[in-house]
Amino acid sequence: TVHVARGFAHMAPSSSKVHAPASEQPLFGLSSEARLAGCVAGIYVFFITAGMLQEQIAAEEFGENDERFKYTAFLLLVQSVINFTCAWLVLQLGRFPKDTTPFSKYGLVSLSSIAAHFCSSKAIMYVDYPTQVLAKSCKSIPVMLMGLVAFKKRYSPSKYAVVIIITLGIALFMLNPPAAHPHSLSEKHPPTKSAPLVKPEVSLIGLGLLVLSLSLDSITGPFQEELVRTTNPSSTHLMFYSTIWQAAIMAVVVLATGEMGPALNFLTRFPAIIPQILMFSLFSACGQVFIYYTVHQFGSLLCTIVTTSRKFFTILASVVWFDHSLSPIHWVSIALVFVGLSADIVMAKQAAFGALWARLTGKSAKTKQK
Numbered sequence: 001t002v003h004v005a006r007g008f009a010h011m012a013p014s015s016s017k018v019h020a021p022a023s024e025q026p027l028f029g030l031s032s033e034a035r036l037a038g039c040v041a042g043i044y045v046f047f048i049t050a051g052m053l054q055e056q057i058a059a060e061e062f063g064e065n066d067e068r069f070k071y072t073a074f075l076l077l078v079q080s081v082i083n084f085t086c087a088w089l090v091l092q093l094g095r096f097p098k099d100t101t102p103f104s105k106y107g108l109v110s111l112s113s114i115a116a117h118f119c120s121s122k123a124i125m126y127v128d129y130p131t132q133v134l135a136k137s138c139k140s141i142p143v144m145l146m147g148l149v150a151f152k153k154r155y156s157p158s159k160y161a162v163v164i165i166i167t168l169g170i171a172l173f174m175l176n177p178p179a180a181h182p183h184s185l186s187e188k189h190p191p192t193k194s195a196p197l198v199k200p201e202v203s204l205i206g207l208g209l210l211v212l213s214l215s216l217d218s219i220t221g222p223f224q225e226e227l228v229r230t231t232n233p234s235s236t237h238l239m240f241y242s243t244i245w246q247a248a249i250m251a252v253v254v255l256a257t258g259e260m261g262p263a264l265n266f267l268t269r270f271p272a273i274i275p276q277i278l279m280f281s282l283f284s285a286c287g288q289v290f291i292y293y294t295v296h297q298f299g300s301l302l303c304t305i306v307t308t309s310r311k312f313f314t315i316l317a318s319v320v321w322f323d324h325s326l327s328p329i330h331w332v333s334i335a336l337v338f339v340g341l342s343a344d345i346v347m348a349k350q351a352a353f354g355a356l357w358a359r360l361t362g363k364s365a366k367t368k369q370k
Helices: 003-012 032-059 073-094 105-123 131-136 142-149 156-174 184-188 198-233 237-257 260-271 271-299 302-322 328-369
Strands: none
Touching: 003 302, 032 142, 032 271, 073 105, 073 131, 073 237, 073 271, 073 328, 105 131, 105 198, 105 237, 131 156, 131 198, 131 302, 131 328, 142 156, 142 198, 237 271, 260 271, 271 302, 302 328
């Protein structure tokens, strides 16, 4: 999905909590616990469903020639427009302070974010959905590499250990890509056919797209952090203006590549896919609303915990619904990745509490000196 907020949730400093403007905090008079439960439920339900719809769109074959919908830019354009519409509706229904962020500042965030999402969405044409989700969970790897190369940062031994565990899990998983059963989709979604087994050379293309997507995600983070730090737009304004940029960017891409005509022609010949595209875009947009709200109300660290655990259940739902054949080594590799991610979150939480304690003790020391 088109996800500025997802990148921000992972990339924003774990030691800081992003606070929404006061007018955005009350929601139907609900308590903080009830709002958090609603956010978790919304993120799980909408994104897991959207993931299954996205996999279905990528895997289905239509007509006598077994044609697939391969117009990624057009799909992202539709998704961006629906995201924009949902954000606009929320703005109309709620009361929000005027956004003081210059419109141009949303441009860089939107460009890197939509480019990352384009690569990850295109990768689904070459790898299965569990592989895509697992790979996209590993944003810490390109972030660390960029920090080492570009910013000469130093990391703790535990951080290196986490990255090694995650990398090992991904490597084990990619050595033997899982495959759908020959008739899994056709049995559950007649009269469509399933995708053919993924060829090794095609998997390398998908892996390359995922690496590029992760690299772009690592660039998106600093832009997002600076934007929220300097102007602190409301979560809805952040989604609204970002999706305007994303829709405009994808419209240019669709027109420049000549994808508009073939995509519309495909929809005309095979209208059965239209409800899937609309539902996928709508569920993604609703999930985005919950992501943005969670980041601003409860902080990026908590949002990262929720979205990371959600990815595991997304893989599980995909395996069950589409009958992906996973061997014990695949489950071991998935476990390694999520153990590494969980350890990363725990260390980030400890760092956040450590920074808070340092600030508090620092203030106490100054008070005693006075």
